[in-house]
Amino acid sequence: MNMPLQNLSVRAFRGATQLxxxxxxxxxxxxxxxxxxxxxxxxxxxxxFVCNEHAGAIDGRQSTPVKDYLPALGCKSSELQVELxxxxxxxxxxxxxxxxxxxxxxxxxxxxILRRSQILDIIDxxxxxxxxxxxxxxxxxxxxxxxxxxxxxARTAGSDFDTAAQNLSNSQHELARLYKEDGGPQPDLRTxxxxxxxxxxxxxxxxxxxxxxxxxxxxxxxxxxxxRNKAKEQAALDLQAVQSLTIDLHAxxxxxxxxxxxxxxxxxxxxxxxxxxxxxxxxxxCERDIDRTELLLRIASRxxxxxxxxxxxxxxxxxxxxxxxxxxxxxxxENRFLTASAKLAKGFRDSKIxxxxxxxxxRDRFAQFAxxxxxxxxxxxxxxxxxxxxxxxxxxxxxxxxxxxxxxxxETLAAIKLQYGAxxxxxxQAKQLESLSQRLSALLVIVEKERKRFVxxxxxxxxxxxxxxxxxxxxxxxxxxxxxxxxxNRRGSxxxxxxxxxxxxxxxxxxxxxxxxxxxxxxxxxALAERDSSDDTLLVLDDVLTSTDEAHxxxxxxxxxxxxxxxxxxxxxxxxWRDKYRYAKGPVANIQLIELLPxxxxxxxxxxxxxxxxxxxxxxxxxxxIDRQGVASKAGVxxxxxxxxxxxxxxxxxxxxxxxxxxxxDYLAGLDxxxxxxxxxxxxxxxxxxTAESETTTALKPYLETIESTTLVRNLIGAHFNSDGMxxxxxxxxxxxxxxxxxxxxxxxxxCGELPYKKQGSYFACGCKSQxxxxxxxx
Amino acid sequence: xxxxxxxxxxxxxxxxxxxxxxxxxxxxxxSTQKLPRxxxxxxxxxxxxxxxxxxxxxxxxxxxxxxxS
Numbered sequence: 001m002n003m004p005l006q007n008l009s010v011r012a013f014r015g016a017t018q019l020x021x022x023x024x025x026x027x028x029x030x031x032x033x034x035x036x037x038x039x040x041x042x043x044x045x046x047x048x049f050v051c052n053e054h055a056g057a058i059d060g061r062q063s064t065p066v067k068d069y070l071p072a073l074g075c076k077s078s079e080l081q082v083e084l085x086x087x088x089x090x091x092x093x094x095x096x097x098x099x100x101x102x103x104x105x106x107x108x109x110x111x112x113i114l115r116r117s118q119i120l121d122i123i124d125x126x127x128x129x130x131x132x133x134x135x136x137x138x139x140x141x142x143x144x145x146x147x148x149x150x151x152x153x154a155r156t157a158g159s160d161f162d163t164a165a166q167n168l169s170n171s172q173h174e175l176a177r178l179y180k181e182d183g184g185p186q187p188d189l190r191t192x193x194x195x196x197x198x199x200x201x202x203x204x205x206x207x208x209x210x211x212x213x214x215x216x217x218x219x220x221x222x223x224x225x226x227x228r229n230k231a232k233e234q235a236a237l238d239l240q241a242v243q244s245l246t247i248d249l250h251a252x253x254x255x256x257x258x259x260x261x262x263x264x265x266x267x268x269x270x271x272x273x274x275x276x277x278x279x280x281x282x283x284x285x286c287e288r289d290i291d292r293t294e295l296l297l298r299i300a301s302r303x304x305x306x307x308x309x310x311x312x313x314x315x316x317x318x319x320x321x322x323x324x325x326x327x328x329x330x331x332x333x334e335n336r337f338l339t340a341s342a343k344l345a346k347g348f349r350d351s352k353i354x355x356x357x358x359x360x361x362x363r364d365r366f367a368q369f370a371x372x373x374x375x376x377x378x379x380x381x382x383x384x385x386x387x388x389x390x391x392x393x394x395x396x397x398x399x400x401x402x403x404x405x406x407x408x409x410x411e412t413l414a415a416i417k418l419q420y421g422a423x424x425x426x427x428x429q430a431k432q433l434e435s436l437s438q439r440l441s442a443l444l445v446i447v448e449k450e451r452k453r454f455v456x457x458x459x460x461x462x463x464x465x466x467x468x469x470x471x472x473x474x475x476x477x478x479x480x481x482x483x484x485x486x487x488x489n490r491r492g493s494x495x496x497x498x499x500x501x502x503x504x505x506x507x508x509x510x511x512x513x514x515x516x517x518x519x520x521x522x523x524x525x526x527a528l529a530e531r532d533s534s535d536d537t538l539l540v541l542d543d544v545l546t547s548t549d550e551a552h553x554x555x556x557x558x559x560x561x562x563x564x565x566x567x568x569x570x571x572x573x574x575x576x577w578r579d580k581y582r583y584a585k586g587p588v589a590n591i592q593l594i595e596l597l598p599x600x601x602x603x604x605x606x607x608x609x610x611x612x613x614x615x616x617x618x619x620x621x622x623x624x625x626i627d628r629q630g631v632a633s634k635a636g637v638x639x640x641x642x643x644x645x646x647x648x649x650x651x652x653x654x655x656x657x658x659x660x661x662x663x664x665x666d667y668l669a670g671l672d673x674x675x676x677x678x679x680x681x682x683x684x685x686x687x688x689x690x691t692a693e694s695e696t697t698t699a700l701k702p703y704l705e706t707i708e709s710t711t712l713v714r715n716l717i718g719a720h721f722n723s724d725g726m727x728x729x730x731x732x733x734x735x736x737x738x739x740x741x742x743x744x745x746x747x748x749x750x751x752c753g754e755l756p757y758k759k760q761g762s763y764f765a766c767g768c769k770s771q772x773x774x775x776x777x778x779x
Numbered sequence: 780x781x782x783x784x785x786x787x788x789x790x791x792x793x794x795x796x797x798x799x800x801x802x803x804x805x806x807x808x809x810s811t812q813k814l815p816r817x818x819x820x821x822x823x824x825x826x827x828x829x830x831x832x833x834x835x836x837x838x839x840x841x842x843x844x845x846x847x848s
Contacts, residue, residue, distance in 0.1 A: 142792040142824030144801070153828035157835075316822045432839065439808055446802045447821075455797045
């Protein structure tokens with residue numbers, strides 16, 4: 001694994017009052033060590049700013065507005081800039097308002113940052129808040145929305161199917177009822193219904209139509225007869241009126257001899273003249289004087305006696321004309337009656353209707369209506385027609401009854417067809433809805449099952465990862481077995497449980513120590529960060545470890561290097577952690593060590609490369625003249641650190657010291673001659689292009705014996721003021737240091753820079769397993 | 780605020796949508812032509828009740844006709 005973070009340049013940001021530029025080496029991890037107040041958090045916040053657009057620790061705090069407090073002391077917000085080089089790509093972030101504005105390539109690196117203050121929040125949070133941290137991995141709101149829609153349509157389809165099944169049952173029941181009413185003919189209902197459905201109702205409707213025709217003919221003929229009788233009656237009445245008015249005329253004529261029409265006309269003219277000549281004083285004919293008014297009265301009197309004859313004449317004329325019309329109407333009505341009778345005769349003559357066939361109509365009785373011709377208008381024809389009508393009216397009730405029967409047959413057949421069709425339709429619909437309902441239910445089963453499995457798998461995957469990491473930190477301690485479970489009774493609620501001693505499924509915050517909760521929180525964070533990572537993800541652990549015992553810090557180092565799958569940037573103020581690497585108790589070849597120097601406003605954040613103790617010894621040896629005390633002291637400390645580790649590995653017998661202080665002599669005495677004889681280091685060189693894997697075996701005994709012969713240098717020069725030390729020459733001091741370096745060269749892995757410490761088969765191995773220390777146990 | 784969006788892994792919705800679509804395909808419950816629509820609709824939550832119904836109906840075998848039973 002490489003470190004994609006190549007360079008970080010911070011200007012006018014938080015504690016960076018001066019430009020800070022950090023170049024990162026291509027190692028999977030980097031540790032920035034610094035005491036409190038040296039700028040560790042500024043560096044982490046700068047990474048957060050450019051990668052995540054967060055303002056770091058002050059983000060969201062009302063008391064420290066980002067715009068005012070993100071710029072470094074004495075700097076303007078416009079000066080603020082963070083530049084990060086990541087796998088050859090450069091990203092720049094400036095402050096825009098109170099937010100980060102980042103420019104750079106599309107694919108931005110992500111920093112997963114865990115700060116000390118967040119660790120307990122992960123464990124101690126309410127289940128709902130904890131779920132917020134996990135939900136990006138387990139929450140599937142869109143799928144749940146679609147699943148709810150599927151559930152709704154599956155339920156609706158099921159309901160529709162139930163309705164269709166009920167409709168089918170109803171139509172089947174109704175069809176069965178009709179079958180029963182029809183007498184339940186053989187062989188079965190299905191055959192009967194199918195046959196009925198295929199029956200053409202046109203014969204029945206034709207029969208019904210024919211009966212309707214016959215009945216209409218009877219009615220039309222009857223109506224014609226009624227009209228004829230009415231016309232006949234009217235004609236008789238009109239004839240009587242003519243006769244009566246003739247008598248009245250003769251009587252009026254006899255009563256007025258002067259009732260001549262010429263005189264009446266003369267009187268009319270005279271009256272008209274006098275009426276229009278109001279000034280007439282003499283008769284226009286005889287020229288005698290006249291009294292116009294008196295003469296008009298006399299003319300009116302004379303005309304009155306002649307009007308009776310005229311009125312009688314007028315009435316007679318009108319009566320004659322009316323009688324003539326009545327005769328014409330009678331003729332028409334009689335012809336209409338005879339025509340209707342002819343049609344009636346033809347209709348009944350050709351009819352096959354039972355009521356007609358069985359009726360009392362004897363065709364031979366109506367010779368006048370034998371053919372299609374209408375008989376001539378004659379009394380005998382009219383009489384025959386009346387007799388024909390009467391005969392037909394005699395079967396009218398039978399015709400109505402037969403029509404009723406036929407109509408019922410038609411209705412029953414229509415009902416059978418309707419129900420048969422309904423059954424067919426409902427069967428088809430029910431089958432379709434059943435298939436649809438089953439398919440939707442099957443889809444719902446899949447979606448539900450896969451969703452539950454997805455969530456369970458996601459949680460299980462995180463849980464497994466957390467457990468793996470946690471067991472690396474706390475092997476053999478009766479804690480662990482972490483479980484993550486969604487609360488089935490609460491939406492968006494996640495419970496954490498674990499084992500404590502013999503108790504399973506207990507909340508860790510109830511029983512675990514603060515240090516154990518810290519490491520659990522770290523493991524959960526790392527598991528989540530890994531799950532949400534890509535090729536461009538950096539894990540940042542910001543001062544997450546405080547005081548912890550040596551064994552745990554050693555395991556933490558192993559976990560970081562052996563288990564974590566992301567490049568890691570660590571900041572810490574915890575010196576023992578840093579010094580583990582300095583004394584080769586961690587894979588120092590796989591981590592870049594950076595050290596922050598004391599901060600001041602004037603100088604800002606300053607950093608330097610952390611020097612390994614062995615490198616410091618090399619530097620001391622290279623100086624001229626050599627620092628005798630420095631060389632002896634540095635070599636002595638390094639030697640003590642290495643021998644202590646070996647004695648711990650082999651559980652060597654050392655004199656008990658209440659404060660754990662041991663001298664070089666104590667450690668060397670603990671490595672007895674038997675063990676020294678068996679001790680050897682095997683360095684495995686991995687195969688590379690053109691070269692096979694090779695091993696170099698080196699016995700340790702000669703190195704230890706050389707060391708043992710020179711340890712006096714450390715006591716005389718490197719530890720105390722001693723006048724005897726002045727007698728030792730520089731070369732003796734150098735020999736002690738070189739012997740120390742030679743021993744460490746044999747012991748420490750050339751690949752990872754770590755002393756062997758892990759039991760592996762029949763030897764102890766370093767982290768990368770290239771260095772093997774034999775034997776595995778004290779002989 | 781940014782000028783470009785960082786690339787990210789598939790969301791849980793997207794990952795689960797792909798898994799469900801595979802399972803539906805394996806069960807042969809929906810036309811293969813409609814699987815992309817299902818996957819997209821699951822991932823985005825845009826599949827409605829009527830969408831599901833239509834997808835299921837389209838996958839049903841055509842009926843040749845009816846009988847009394």
